[in-house]
Every structure is written in C-alpha cells, then in structure tokens.
Amino acid sequence: MENKKLNCLSNLPEPPYYVVVFASKLATENTGYAQAAQRMMELAVKQEGFLGVDSVREGNAGITVSYWKDESSILNWKKQQEHMLAQKAGRSQWYDEYSLHVAKVERSYNFKRDI
Amino acid sequence: MENKKLNCLSNLPEPPYYVVVFASKLATENTGYAQAAQRMMELAVKQEGFLGVDSVREGNAGITVSYWKDESSILNWKKQQEHMLAQKAGRSQWYDEYSLHVAKVERSYNFKRDI
Numbered sequence: 001m002e003n004k005k006l007n008c009l010s011n012l013p014e015p016p017y018y019v020v021v022f023a024s025k026l027a028t029e030n031t032g033y034a035q036a037a038q039r040m041m042e043l044a045v046k047q048e049g050f051l052g053v054d055s056v057r058e059g060n061a062g063i064t065v066s067y068w069k070d071e072s073s074i075l076n077w078k079k080q081q082e083h084m085l086a087q088k089a090g091r092s093q094w095y096d097e098y099s100l101h102v103a104k105v106e107r108s109y110n111f112k113r114d115i
Numbered sequence: 116m117e118n119k120k121l122n123c124l125s126n127l128p129e130p131p132y133y134v135v136v137f138a139s140k141l142a143t144e145n146t147g148y149a150q151a152a153q154r155m156m157e158l159a160v161k162q163e164g165f166l167g168v169d170s171v172r173e174g175n176a177g178i179t180v181s182y183w184k185d186e187s188s189i190l191n192w193k194k195q196q197e198h199m200l201a202q203k204a205g206r207s208q209w210y211d212e213y214s215l216h217v218a219k220v221e222r223s224y225n226f227k228r229d230i
C-alpha cells in the first residue's frame with residue numbers, strides 16, 4: 001500500500017528547521033475526525049513556514065510529524081482560528097490521549113534506493 | 116486496534132530531551148525486516164539514555180519516534196554493533212527510502228481523557 005502522506009523523505013532544507021511530533025490515540029467514537037484531519041492538512045500546507053508532513057495511522061494510533069521553518073511558524077499555526085476549533089474538538093471528542101513535542105532539528109539523513 | 120508500541124504519551128521527563136524521527140518506506144521484498152525491527156526495539160530499550168518509543172506502521176510506510184536523554188545516548192545507539200548491522204541491511208535490502216531527523220525537544224504537551 002502506498003502512503004501518499006509520507007512525502008517528506010527528501011524534500012526538506014538543511015537543518016536547522018523544526019519538527020512537531022504529534023502521537024495520538026483516537027477515541028472509539030470519533031465522528032467528524034477524519035474530515036477535520038483532512039481539512040487541517042489542507043490548511044497547514046498553506047501556512048507560512050510549513051515545510052512538509054509525514055503521517056501514518058495504524059488502527060487507533062497515529063503519528064503525524066510536521067516540519068516547519070521556525071518556531072514562529074509553529075505558533076502561528078497553533079493560533080490559526082479553524083485549527084484552534086479543531087484542537088478543542090480533539091480534546092472534547094476525538095482523542096483519548098495525545099502527546100505533542102516541538103523540537104529543533106540538528107541533523108538529518110536521507111536514503112533513497114537507486115532503482 | 117490497540118497499538119502497544121505507542122507508549123510514550125505521558126511517560127517522558129520535562130524538556131529538554133531528544134527525539135529521533137525515522138520515517139521510512141519498506142521495499143516490497145523485505146524478508147527479515149520484521150524480526151530485525153523487533154530485535155532492535157528490544158536492544159534500544161536497554162540503551163543508556165533511552166526514554167521511550169512510539170511506532171506506527173501503515174502498509175509500507177512507517178514512522179518511529181524514539182526519545183533520548185541526550186545526544187551522546189543517540190550516538191551510542193547509532194554505533195551499537197548489532198544495530199549497525201541492521202542499518203546496513205536496511206539500506207541494502209529493506210528500505211526503499213527513509214529520512215531520519217535528530218532534534219532537541221524544546222516543549223511538550225500531553226493530554227489524557229478523564230474516564
């Protein structure tokens with residue numbers, strides 16, 4: 001199965017840049033989540049300083065790693081109005097649990113098989 | 116489906132600590148990968164400075180985020196003998212593509228639903 005959302009394997013600038021690691025467990029009842037997640041992806045790519053995203057889901061567990069130019073880009077996205085509503089719905093409805101880590105990338109490696 | 120490998124949602128220390136983000140696409144032919152991945156997980160948890168790991172797989176795409184006390188812990192793991200052999204096999208056999216980001220966590224948030 002090809003995962004179209006794993007797309008940043010080799011399209012990032014040289015460090016330093018920032019990552020936001022978002023690891024989550026969905027609640028069993030999560031009506032509206034999938035649509036909101038897709039909408040957030042559409043909005044995020046339009047944000048100033050957005051560099052890319054890798055996202056993988058396995059049952060109720062998901063990890064989304066987004067890549068950003070700098071900290072202020074991340075803060076602006078955090079405060080984006082529609083995103084704030086989604087964050088609120090996430091806590092009240094969709095997620096049983098999540099953790100979010102904001103980190104500064106110091107070094108990075110890529111590998112791509114020669115075909 | 117419960118993912119036993121998503122286990123660090125609330126068991127990490129206060130920042131700063133380090134994350135290693137490993138995003139990968141497996142080759143179609145990847146004999147031996149699953150067993151090696153499990154073995155690496157067993158070895159990693161024994162490493163000095165290892166804090167935890169979140170790992171999710173969706174078809175050929177995977178994201179593994181490991182958490183470490185400091186950079187030297189990451190370098191020691193990188194140089195661990197059996198791990199070096201696995202890295203070599205990863206490039207020669209298992210992965211079509213991967214990216215790895217080493218980053219210093221500056222802030223972190225956790226959420227857990229009250230039940």
